[in-house]
Structures are given as structure tokens and as C-alpha cells.
Amino acid sequence: MMRGPIKWLIVNVIAWIVGVLWIMPFVGIFMTSIRPFKEIVHGWWVFEEFHPTFSKYFEALFHPSYPLWRGLINSFIIVIPSTIIPLILAALAAYAFARFSFPIKNYLFLTMLFMMTVPQQMMIIPIFFMLHNMKLLNTYLGLILVHSSWGIPWITFFLRNYFTMLPTELEEAALVDGASYRQIFWRIVFPVALPGIVSAAVLQFAWVWNDFFFALMLIYDPKRMVATQILPLLKGQYHIDWGLLSAGSVMVMTVPVMVYALLHRYYVKGFTAWAIKK
Amino acid sequence: MGAMRLEKLSFLLPALLLIFIMVIYPILATILLSFNIDIVVGAKVSDKPPSLENYFKAFSSKELLNWKGVETGTFPMGALIHNALWVAIHLPITTMLGLLLAVLLQNVKGASIIRSLIFLGMVVPMIVGGLLIAFSFDKDIGIVNFLLNTLGLKMFVKTWTTYPDTALFALILGSVWLWTGFSVVTYSAGLASIPKEIIEAALIDGAKFRTILFKIIIPLLKPVTVAVVAMTIIWDLKIFDIVYVATRGGPGGASMVLSILMWDYFARVTDYTMSATIATILTFIILPIAIIWVKLVMRGR
Amino acid sequence: MLVSVVLENIRKIFPPNVVALDNISLEIGSSEFFVTLGPSGSGKTTLLRIIAGLERPTKGRVIIGDKVVVDAEKRIFVEPGERNIGMVFQNWALYPHMSVYDNIAFPLRIKKLPKQEIDRRVKEVAEALGIRELLNRKPSQISGGQQQRVAVARALVKQPDVLLLDEPFSNLDARIRVTAREFVREIQKTLGITTILVTHDQADAFAVGDRIMVLRDGEIQQVGTARQLYDEPVNLFVANFIGNPPMNIIKLIPAHPVIKALNLEDIVPKDDSLVYLGIRPDEAIATVEIDNAHIVGKTRIIEYVGARKYVKVEVEHGFSIKVLAGENVTENQKVGVLVRKVHVFNSKGARIESIVY
Numbered sequence: 001m002m003r004g005p006i007k008w009l010i011v012n013v014i015a016w017i018v019g020v021l022w023i024m025p026f027v028g029i030f031m032t033s034i035r036p037f038k039e040i041v042h043g044w045w046v047f048e049e050f051h052p053t054f055s056k057y058f059e060a061l062f063h064p065s066y067p068l069w070r071g072l073i074n075s076f077i078i079v080i081p082s083t084i085i086p087l088i089l090a091a092l093a094a095y096a097f098a099r100f101s102f103p104i105k106n107y108l109f110l111t112m113l114f115m116m117t118v119p120q121q122m123m124i125i126p127i128f129f130m131l132h133n134m135k136l137l138n139t140y141l142g143l144i145l146v147h148s149s150w151g152i153p154w155i156t157f158f159l160r161n162y163f164t165m166l167p168t169e170l171e172e173a174a175l176v177d178g179a180s181y182r183q184i185f186w187r188i189v190f191p192v193a194l195p196g197i198v199s200a201a202v203l204q205f206a207w208v209w210n211d212f213f214f215a216l217m218l219i220y221d222p223k224r225m226v227a228t229q230i231l232p233l234l235k236g237q238y239h240i241d242w243g244l245l246s247a248g249s250v251m252v253m254t255v256p257v258m259v260y261a262l263l264h265r266y267y268v269k270g271f272t273a274w275a276i277k278k
Numbered sequence: 279m280g281a282m283r284l285e286k287l288s289f290l291l292p293a294l295l296l297i298f299i300m301v302i303y304p305i306l307a308t309i310l311l312s313f314n315i316d317i318v319v320g321a322k323v324s325d326k327p328p329s330l331e332n333y334f335k336a337f338s339s340k341e342l343l344n345w346k347g348v349e350t351g352t353f354p355m356g357a358l359i360h361n362a363l364w365v366a367i368h369l370p371i372t373t374m375l376g377l378l379l380a381v382l383l384q385n386v387k388g389a390s391i392i393r394s395l396i397f398l399g400m401v402v403p404m405i406v407g408g409l410l411i412a413f414s415f416d417k418d419i420g421i422v423n424f425l426l427n428t429l430g431l432k433m434f435v436k437t438w439t440t441y442p443d444t445a446l447f448a449l450i451l452g453s454v455w456l457w458t459g460f461s462v463v464t465y466s467a468g469l470a471s472i473p474k475e476i477i478e479a480a481l482i483d484g485a486k487f488r489t490i491l492f493k494i495i496i497p498l499l500k501p502v503t504v505a506v507v508a509m510t511i512i513w514d515l516k517i518f519d520i521v522y523v524a525t526r527g528g529p530g531g532a533s534m535v536l537s538i539l540m541w542d543y544f545a546r547v548t549d550y551t552m553s554a555t556i557a558t559i560l561t562f563i564i565l566p567i568a569i570i571w572v573k574l575v576m577r578g579r
Numbered sequence: 580m581l582v583s584v585v586l587e588n589i590r591k592i593f594p595p596n597v598v599a600l601d602n603i604s605l606e607i608g609s610s611e612f613f614v615t616l617g618p619s620g621s622g623k624t625t626l627l628r629i630i631a632g633l634e635r636p637t638k639g640r641v642i643i644g645d646k647v648v649v650d651a652e653k654r655i656f657v658e659p660g661e662r663n664i665g666m667v668f669q670n671w672a673l674y675p676h677m678s679v680y681d682n683i684a685f686p687l688r689i690k691k692l693p694k695q696e697i698d699r700r701v702k703e704v705a706e707a708l709g710i711r712e713l714l715n716r717k718p719s720q721i722s723g724g725q726q727q728r729v730a731v732a733r734a735l736v737k738q739p740d741v742l743l744l745d746e747p748f749s750n751l752d753a754r755i756r757v758t759a760r761e762f763v764r765e766i767q768k769t770l771g772i773t774t775i776l777v778t779h780d781q782a783d784a785f786a787v788g789d790r791i792m793v794l795r796d797g798e799i800q801q802v803g804t805a806r807q808l809y810d811e812p813v814n815l816f817v818a819n820f821i822g823n824p825p826m827n828i829i830k831l832i833p834a835h836p837v838i839k840a841l842n843l844e845d846i847v848p849k850d851d852s853l854v855y856l857g858i859r860p861d862e863a864i865a866t867v868e869i870d871n872a873h874i875v876g877k878t879r880i881i882e883y884v885g886a887r888k889y890v891k892v893e894v895e896h897g898f899s900i901k902v903l904a905g906e907n908v909t910e911n912q913k914v915g916v917l918v919r920k921v922h923v924f925n926s927k928g929a930r931i932e933s934i935v936y
Contacts, residue, residue, distance in 0.1 A: 012386050018379065019392035024421055025410045025455070026398060032419065043419055093293035100286050108294070113575060115301055117568035119516040121540045121557040123304035125311060125550055129321035130304070149300030152293050172633050173672035177686035177733070178660030181285050187685075191676040210403035212519045213537075217544075228405045232523045235409075242419060249409050253402040260401045264394070271400075271460070272467040282658070 033057065033246035056247035060234060066222055068248055071230035074140075075209055075255075078226055081144045082208045086151035087201055093152070094159035095185055099171070109160075115153040120213050128217060143218050147208050155200050158273060162196035163189065199270035202263045206256045227252045305561075311554035324551050332555040341531060341539055342556075353442040353532035357539045357556075360446055361563075364514045364535070367450050368457070373506055375454070376461025377499075380469055381491065383462070393466060397459035404456075404519035411452030412439050412524040422448075442532030445525050449533055453520060457513065461506045468502035469495070501574065508571040515564050536560040581609035582644035582740040582773055584630065589639035591625055591797075599625045600797045603639070610771040612764065614788030616778060616820075622797040623777045627743055630775065631666055632659035643741060660689070665734030666743040670750060671726045673718040679705075679729050680714040686737045704732045708766070724755045731766070742767070744776040748783050760786040781821050793817050815928040818857050824884055826922075827863075827900040829856045837896055840873050846923055846932050857922035858900060865892050865914040866905035872915025873936075881910055892916055 031044040034052040061069045096102075097109055127146060128137070136142030170192065174184045190197070212228045219225055225233075234241070234248050260267050307317050312333070314326040336342050340356060347355035354360070379396065383389040399407060414420045415438035423435045438448035472495065480490050496503070518537040521527060527534040527542065534542075536556060543553035584607040591600040600622045607613045615623040628634040630641055632648065640650040643664070648657040673682050680701060687697040705711045708728045713721055718729065727747060734742060747763065748756045764787045767774050778784055784791045785805045793800040793808065793816070801813040812818035818826050831837060833847045833854050847854050869875055876894040881904060883889070890904035892914060902916055922933045 008385065011382060015382055015386040015389070015392055018382075019395045022455070023395045023398060025414045028419075028421055029410060029413060032413070040419055043421075043424055045421070045424065089293040089296065092289045096286060096289040100289070102286070102290075110572065110576070111302070112297075113572045114568055115297070115305075117512055117564055117571065118305060118561055119537060119557070119564065121516075121518075121537050122308050122561045123301055125323070125544065125554050125557070126304035126307035126318045127300065129318050129323055133320035145296075146300065149296045152297055153301070156293065167670070167672075169668050169670055169672035170674060172659075173666065173668055173674075173733075174685070175633065175659045176631060176664060176666045177737070178689045179685075180660075181282075181289070183689060185289075188674055192674075206401065210405075212403065212405045212522070213541075216522075216541075228403045228519075231405050231409065235523070242413065242416070245409055246413070249406045253406045256401050256403065257398070260394075260398075267401075268397075268463060268467075272464055 029246045029249055032242050033250050035243075037241075037243050054247075056243040057251065060244055060248040060251065063230075063234065063244075066225070066230045066233045068227065068230050068234075068251060070223060071225055071227035072251065072255075074224055075227040075252075077140055078143055078147065078215075079205055079208045082147035082151065083201055083205045085144070085148040086155055086204060087197065089148070090152045090155035090200075091159050091190070091197060092185065094156045095163055095189060097156065097160040098163035099168075109157075112153040112156055116157065120150070124214070124217050131218065137218060138220050138224065140224065143214060146214055146218065147211070150214075151204050151207070155204060158200050158203075158270070159193070159196060161273065162193060166193060195266065195269075198263065199266040199273070202259060202266045203270040206259060206267070209256050308554045309558050311551050312558040314551050326551065332551050333559075335552065336555050336559065341534060341542075342559075344531075353446060354530060354534060357534045357536045360533065361515055361517075361535050363446065364450050364453070364517065365511055367447075368453050368514050369507065369510050371454050372458045372461050372510060373503065375458050376506065377465050377496075377503075379458070379462045380465035381495070383466065384469060389466075393459075393463055396462050399456035400459045405523050407452070407456045408449075408520035408523035411448060411455075411520060414452065415439055415448040439525050439533075440529060442529050445529060445533040449521060449524060452524075453514070453517065456520075457510065461510070464502060464506055465499065468499045472498055504570065504574050508567050508574070511567045512564055512571075515560060515567075536563075581771060583607060583609045583611075584613075584741060584773060584775065585642040586626075586630070587640050587642070589626070589629060589636050589641070591622070591629065591634065592637045598797055600629075600636075603797075603799060605792065605799070605802060607773060607775060609773050612767050612774045612776070612787055612789045614776045614778065614784040614791045615794055616781060616784040616788075616791050617794035618779055618820075620796070621779075621794040623779075623794050624745055626794070627745055627775060627777045630741075631664060631743055632657065632662055662741075663737075663739050664741045664743055665737065665739035667727070667730045667734050667745065667747050669746045671718075671730040673726055673729055673733075675718055677717075678714065679710065679716055679718065679721070682718065682729055683714075683732045683736050686733065690737065700736055701732075704736045708732050708735075708762075723751055724759060727751065727759060728762075731763070735766075735770070735772075740773065742772050742774040744774065746778055747776065748778065748780065756783075757786075763787060782823065793820060811930070811933065812857075812922065813930055815855060815857070815924050815930075818922060818924070818930070822859055822861075824860045824889065824901055827858045827860065827902075829858070829898050829900065830854075831856060835896070837874060837894075841918060841921060841934075843921070843923060843934065846934070848925055848931070851926045853926040855924035855926075855928065857924060858902070858918060859920065860889055860901045861887075861903060862920040863900070863902040863916055863918045864905050865890050865902050865908050865916050867907055867912070867914060869913065869915035871917065873918045874916040876914060876916060878904075878908060878910055878912045878914055881908075890914075 028044050032040055033056055034054060035044065036051065036053060039049050040046065061067060097105065131137045131142045136145065166189065170188055171184050174188050210228065215226045215229045219229065231248050231252055234244055310317055311324060313328050313330065314324050314332065315328045316322065316324040342358050343356040344354050347353060348359060383392060386392065414422050417423055417435060417437040426434045438444040476494065477490060480494055516537060517535055521533055521535050521538050525533045527538040537560065540553050540556040540560065543549045543556060586603055586605050589600055589603040592598050603626060615626060617623045625634055629636050635656065636649060636651045638651050641648050643662060647655055648662050649655060674685065683701045683704060684697050687700060702711065705714055708731060710725060710728045710732060713725060718726055748759055751759055760783060776787060788805060790802060790804055791808055792802045795816055801808060801817045808817060808821050812821060815828060819828060831854055833849060833851060838844060838847055865878060866872065874894050876892040879891045879893055879899070881888060881890050888904040889901050890908055891899055891901050893899045908914055918936060920933060920935045923931045925931055
């Protein structure tokens with residue numbers, strides 16, 4: 001659709017300007033995290049003096065009341081099981097939806113779809129009391145359970161779509177070879193469907209890491225708080241230490257950004273699977 | 279034969295069990311709680327008799343609907359109005375911007391990098407997103423105010439998030455910046471699935487860019503648009519983290535949204551049945567959009 | 580083990596009311612190489628899948644050896660994995676993430692055979708099929724013909740009673756097809772394993788089958804040896820389907836002069852409005868000698884099929900037929916056609932008689 005090299009140039013320039021402008025806030029927060037406040041009092045884009053320092057990072061990590069190092073470790077403790085558990089359970093269920101026929105299958109699937117649209121606020125109150133009753137409130141296990149359950153509907157939906165696109169011949173060959181459905185699933189389907197499974201894992205990982213609400217509602221002990229919970233606590237009541245907050249923000253967002261950078265393909269494939277039906 | 283059935287069951291059972299206990303049951307319990315009916319196992323959440331009182335209370339509360347504010351056009355106007363405003367502003371901008379950018383990037387060198395940059399807002403935690411918004415709208419070190427200053431719009435320079443008349447708008451505009459990455463990437467994928475030959479045929483027929491955009495591209499992208507719109511509306515209604523960290527719903531409730539209101543009733547006021555009521559109201563507002571989205575998904579089967 | 584396969588009154592209906600198979604009964608002898616031949620939609624693959632257990636029949640039963648593996652009325656169903664069958668799928672269905680060795684070993688590992696036994700058998704089968712050197716490779720690293728051999732190896736390694744092949748040659752280049760066919764036939768004869776092959780290509784069927792069944796729209800047209808199908812087709816469909824180039828089918832009224840020219844007046848039914856004559860291109864020849872010919876006509880286009888030369892002849896009675904071209908026959912020439920064999924079909928398409936001259 002490009003008519004003329006001049007138009008092409010203009011379009012490219014505009015596009016790149018848009019791109020650069022778009023990440024300005026990120027650049028800003030990074031700058032604020034490494035520059036002493038007196039240098040950026042009139043804006044982080046002012047470069048009269050430039051003496052970068054990582055002191056704010058240490059301050060955030062080893063904050064006296066809300067150390068971020070503990071928050072980051074807690075986040076990992078929560079995220080990893082909260083990714084693996086729902087992935088396995090949902091993959092099995094997704095396979096059943098894709099290959100088996102059973103009564104109320106469609107109603108069940110419909111229910112799962114609706115659950116994906118419901119806000120977290122809708123199930124948290126009874127969960128809060130249930131966990132309290134099971135003495136799982138304010139524990140890692142409690143939060144992991146909640147995240148795992150919450151992840152199952154969407155992962156099942158996602159993987160079911162993926163599985164239905166795999167040709168059935170491989171599974172039929174395995175059936176003729178005498179394999180049980182369990183064996184077929186783990187030895188044939190899982191390895192072959194790995195790209196889809198990695199996509200789901202990447203998205204679930206990012207989602208749990210980024211979560212704030214469940215942690216806010218279910219974890220009180222500062223020793224067990226996750227990284228996203230710690231951040232708002234670093235925001236002072238009266239005076240906001242932007243250097244501290246920026247450093248904390250950069251550290252907390254590094255993990256999902258790294259995952260995105262390294263597994264970019266799977267991330268995007270997962271996201272667009274929501275909207276585009278192949 | 280029985281062994282096969284049992285095996286097939288074992289595929290479904292663990293997942294279904296977990297969902298029923300931890301998702302479906304709590305959702306139902308919340309709905310009932312909004313009517314003061316307590317079916318929560320092992321806990322006494324409500325000992326009031328079943329009634330609609332919570333709903334009356336909610337809809338007459340000015341946290342939910344502040345008619346005075348609506349009439350005079352000043353904030354706060356109530357969480358319901360705030361969420362509605364959010365959708366009204368955020369949705370059209372992010373959808374059209376996303377489509378335009380996706381089209382713009384079709385012939386740009388390094389388009390995938392630019393897309394990644396725009397998409398970054400979707401990758402970070404929304405807590406960080408909220409902080410970035412508060413940061414950008416800060417009077418002294420926020421780039422928004424810097425831009426306003428350089429454009430000569432000095433009357434708008436202030437820390438937006440601390441003033442009732444601008445707090446909500448700061449959040450909404452910030453959410454456009456965060457969420458447009460989704461529509462850009464989704465529309466880009468959609469555009470890639472349109473066969474090039476169709477566009478080429480239109481060009482040969484002498485159609486201009488604007489005609490091609492409106493008469494061919496947009497109609498062909500309708501399912502994508504429905505999906506983007508549905509997901510955006512749902513996201514706008516569910517929004518929590520951003521508001522929590524940037525304004526906490528303030529100042530004076532000027533940026534209160536439904537999810538924050540729900541949390542407020544739960545954590546600060548400890549009125550659990552009211553909290554459940556707000557959550558239920560929120561869910562039922564989402565319901566029609568959810569139905570449209572589910573229909574779209576089911577149609578593809 | 581040498582087993583027979585018996586099908587009794589197999590009927591398969593797909594919802595809402597698509598009849599894929601209608602009352603199929605047949606008996607396949609032990610060690611027989613049986614071919615099911617038919618165009619797409621004839622139900623041949625459905626039949627194979629029913630025998631394998633990948634589909635269930637609506638009615639009827641299948642008996643492998645002395646075991647009933649499925650009985651729709653009595654609700655008996657033996658899982659595919661328990662029927663001791665080997666199957667080669669149309670697209671091979673090799674497990675892409677496993678090596679050739681692991682692919683072949685898979686059924687044995689499922690059966691939990693000891694490691695040494697597995698190793699021995701895999702290598703034995705690989706040797707027999709000439710793919711020993713490929714054992715370490717992945718399916719994506721070998722050619723189509725080799726992939727097929729691996730698929731066959733996997734099917735045979737568990738020493739099944741019956742071997743099923745679903746259009747095994749359709750994915751191969753024409754060149755390799757010929758060798759593949761020979762290879763499969765040799766294996767079958769050596770092992771003596773009861774084999775059922777499904778194909779739409781009559782050349783495949785002729786090359787390998789002891790007996791061939793022609794299916795059309797779920798119904799059996801004819802079962803017989805290749806020779807029987809070729810020489811004594813039971814109806815027009817079979818007659819036309821078998822043979823390359825296809826048989827010339829001529830639609831005539833009983834009183835047509837050509838009938839007289841071929842001395843068929845007594846054979847053709849008088850009360851029928853129509854009759855069909857079938858003449859295979861290989862069973863008639865156009866020559867420059869017109870006097871002794873049955874039919875006279877003018878040549879149009881010369882065509883070569885393999886080493887043989889055919890010519891299309893426009894007969895003076897208003898139809899054209901493709902026949903062998905005799906010596907000195909060229910285009911646009913007046914010729915006489917000498918018919919060696921003709922098949923007579925009634926108006927419903929059933930064969931009445933075949934006359935040899």
C-alpha cells in the first residue's frame with residue numbers, strides 16, 4: 001500500500017517516533033532509579049549532572065520493614081508451583097475435552113468459558129473464609145491453591161483449542177500399538193504439543209507473578225508478601241521516594257519482561273490465541 | 279470397558295474438583311451473600327436474614343452513584359459512573375489507535391520491535407503500571423506535565439492523581455498507554471491473516487487507502503474487533519491494581535471503581551455482605567459482554 | 580498365528596443419516612492379501628477402521644481368528660490395542676519426537692517386554708525391511724519411502740495376527756510406488772500374515788491383491804481375483820473402474836446396427852429399452868483392412884500409454900471408441916475395428932454375457 005518512497009520514509013519515521021515515545025515512561029523510571037534525586041528534581045530528562053548509582057536498588061532490596069529481596073523470593077515460591085500444578089491438571093482436562101465425548105461436555109466447557117470472564121473479586125470472599133477455616137490463610141499453600149484453581153479454566157480452554165488442531169493419526173497409531181490413554185497423553189501428545197504448553201506456561205507464569213489482588217487479600221505477614229505487594233508499601237504516606245519506588249519497580253518487572261524477551265514467540269502466540277481463531 | 283471409562287474420568291476429575299471447590303462454589307456463595315444468605319462452609323460470614331437490603335443500600339450510596347456529582351459534573355460521581363467513563367474513553371481510543379498502529383506498522387522496517395515496545399505495558403505487573411502512571415503524571419518529574427509545559431498548556435500542569443477533577447482521567451489515559459499493546463498485536467495478527475491478494479485487487483480496482491481501510495479491512499477484521507472490544511471492556515470493568523497503587527480510589531473517592539469499592543467494604547469497613555454485593559453487581563455488568571465473547575468463541579467450533 | 584477375518588452384516592451410519600457401509604459380509608482367509616478398492620466416499624477406510632477398532636459399527640460383527648472383536652448388537656467391543664493387529668496409516672503417523680528405533684520399539688515398550696527382547700526384535704524387523712541404518716534418525720530426517728518402511732516395521736514388530744494398510748502408497752512418488760508395492764507384497768508372502776489393504780488406485784490393487792473387493796457408496800460391487808474383475812466385471816461400475824485405459828462403454832438401443840455387426844442380436848434382451856456394450860481398448864484393434872472389421876470408422880487422435888499405442892476412432896454410427904492402433908494406422912484415416920471381446924450389460928448396468936471373437 002505504499003505509494004512513493006517519500007511516503008514510506010514518513011511512515012517509518014512516524015512509526016519509530018511512536019515506538020520511542022511509547023517507552024518513555026519506562027526509560028523515565030529506569031533513569032529515576034539510578035539517578036540521585038537532586039539531579040532529577042526538575043525532570044529525569046535533565047542531564048546537567050549525571051552520576052548514576054545503584055544505591056536505591058540496595059535500599060529497596062534491604063528495606064528495613066519491607067525488604068524486596070524477600071518479596072522476590074516469595075514471588076518465586078508462589079509462581080513456580082502455581083504454574084506447574086494448573087498446567088498439568090488443565091492439560092489433562094483439555095485432552096479430555098478435545099478427544100473424549102461425555103455427557104454435559106458442552107455445558108462444562110461453557111461454564112469454563114464464563115469463569116474466565118468473572119473478576120477475582122467474585123470468589124475471594126468465600127475463599128478467604130474457607131482458607132481461614134482450613135488454616136491456610138496467610139500461607140504459601142493457600143495462595144498457590146487459589147492461583148492454581150484460578151488458572152485451570154483458561155489453560156483448559158487454551159490447550160483444548162491447541163489439542164484439537166493436532167492430527168488424530170498419531171494417537172490412533174498409539175491406540176493400535178496398545179497404549180492406554182494415559183500413556184498416549186504423556187508419551188505422544190504432551191511432547192508433540194509442547195509449543196502450546198510452553199505458551200500456556202509462559203502466560204500463567206507472567207499472570208501469577210504480576211498478580212496483586214489475591215496476594216493482597218490472602219497474605220498479611222510482611223515476611224510472606226510477594227514482590228507486587230511490597231511495592232505499594234514502599235510508597236510513603238506523605239513523601240514519595242520516587243527513586244526507591246522506581247528501583248523497586250524495575251526489579252519487580254524485570255522477571256516478566258525477561259520471560260517475554262526470551263520466550264517472545266510463545267508469549268505472543270498465547271495472547272493472540274484469545275482473539276484469532278485459526 | 280469400565281477401565282477405559284475410569285481412565286477417561288481421571289483426566290477430568292482433578293481439574294473439575296479443584297474448580298468446583300475453589301471457583302464455582304465461591305462464586306455462587308458470593309452471589310448468595312449479597313442477599314445475606316450464608317452458605318460458606320465452616321464460617322459465619324453473615325447472620326442477617328435474607329433480603330435485598332444490600333442492593334438498596336448499594337444503589338443509594340453515593341460511593342456507587344453520586345448523582346450530585348453527575349449533575350454538577352464534578353468528581354466524585356460514583357464508582358459505577360467512573361467505570362462507565364473508563365469504558366467510554368478507553369475503549370474507542372485503544373481500539374482505533376490499535377488498528378491504526380497495526381495498519382501503520384504493516385510496511386515498517388523493524389515493526390516487530392516497535393510492536394514489542396508498545397506491548398511492554400501488557401507484560402509488566404499492573405502495580406508497576408499504576409506506579410508508572412502516577413510517576414508520569416507527577417507535577418515535577420512526570421513527562422506528561424513536561425509535554426504539557428512545552429506545548430504551552432500550563433494550566434493543566436499538576437500532579438493529576440492528587441486532584442479530584444483529574445485523578446480518574448490520569449488513570450484512564452494511563453490505561454490507554456498500557457493496554458493499546460494488546461489491540462495492536464491482536465490487530466496485527468488479524469491483518470496478517472488477510473490475503474494480500476484482496477488488497478492488491480482493490481488497488482488495481484483503483485481504491486484509495488481510506489476506502490480499502492473502511493470497506494475491506496475493517497469488515498474483514500470484525501471478529502477480531504469483537505474480541506478486542508469484549509476483552510477491553512471486561513478489563514476496564516475489572517481494573518484494580520492500577521487504581522489501588524496510584525490513587526487508592528481517591529482523592530475523596532474521585533477515582534473510585536467497583537473493584538476498589540468491593541475491597542474497601544471488605545478490608546476497611548468489614549461489611550462482607552456489602553462487599554459481596556458490589557462484587558456481584560460488577561459481575562452482572564460484565565455478564566452481557568461475557569455472553570457476547572463466549573458466543574464468539576463457541577461459533578468457531 | 581494365521582488367522583482369518585470375518586465380517587458379518589456390517590452396517591455403519593454416521594449421524595444424522597449418512598450410510599457409510601451397508602450390509603457388508605465377507606470372509607478373508609488366513610494369509611490372504613485382501614484389497615478393498617473403491618473411490619473416495621465408498622466407505623473403504625471406514626471398514627478398515629471398524630476392523631481396527633477405531634470406529635464402531637452400527638450393526639454387525641467382526642471376528643478375527645476365533646475371537647469376536649466387536650458385536651454391535653451384543654455390545655461387545657475389544658480395544659484396538661487388544662486385537663493384536665498392526666496398522667499402517669495413510670500419513671504413516673510416525674511419532675515425530677522419537678527416533679526410528681523408538682518408534683518401532685513403542686508397541687513393545689507398552690507391552691512391557693524385557694529390554695533385550697525389544698532390542699532384538701526391533702533390529703530384526705529393521706533388518707528385514709532394510710532400514711537398519713536408519714534406527715538413530717528422526718522421521719523428519721528420512722525420505723517418504725523410508726518412512727513407510729518404518730511404519731510397516733512398527734506394525735509388524737509386535738507380530739500381529741492381521742496387518743491393516745490404509746492407502747499406504749498414495750503419499751509416494753510414482754517411481755517409488757512400484758518398488759513399494761513389490762516390497763509390501765514380498766513381506767506379506769514371506770510372513771504369511773493376513774493382510775487387508777485399502778486403496779482407490781486399481782493399479783495398487785492389481786499389483787498386490789490375492790482377492791479384491793470393489794466398494795461403491797458403502798455397498799459391495801464384486802469380490803474376486805484381479806483376473807475375475809477384469810474379465811468378468813459384474814456391472815458397469817466395476818467394468819469402468821478396473822482397467823487402464825478405462826473400458827469403452829457404448830450406450831445403444833437393442834436395434835442398433837452395431838449390435839447386428841457384432842452378432843449380438845440373440846444375446847441382447849428384446850424387452851429392454853437400452854443396452855450397454857463394453858469394449859476394453861486392449862481388446863479391440865484398428866487396422867487399415869476394412870473388409871473383415873466389425874465396425875468401420877475414422878481415426879482421430881493417437882495416444883501412447885506406456886509402450887502401447889492407442890487411437891480414438893469415430894465410428895460411422897455416431898460414437899467414438901479408443902482402441903489399439905494397428906500397424907500403419909495414422910490420424911484422420913479410414914480404419915476398420917476388429918473387436919476381440921465385448922461385454923454386454925443391460926439397462927440397469929448388470930453384465931449379461933461376454934463374447935470372445
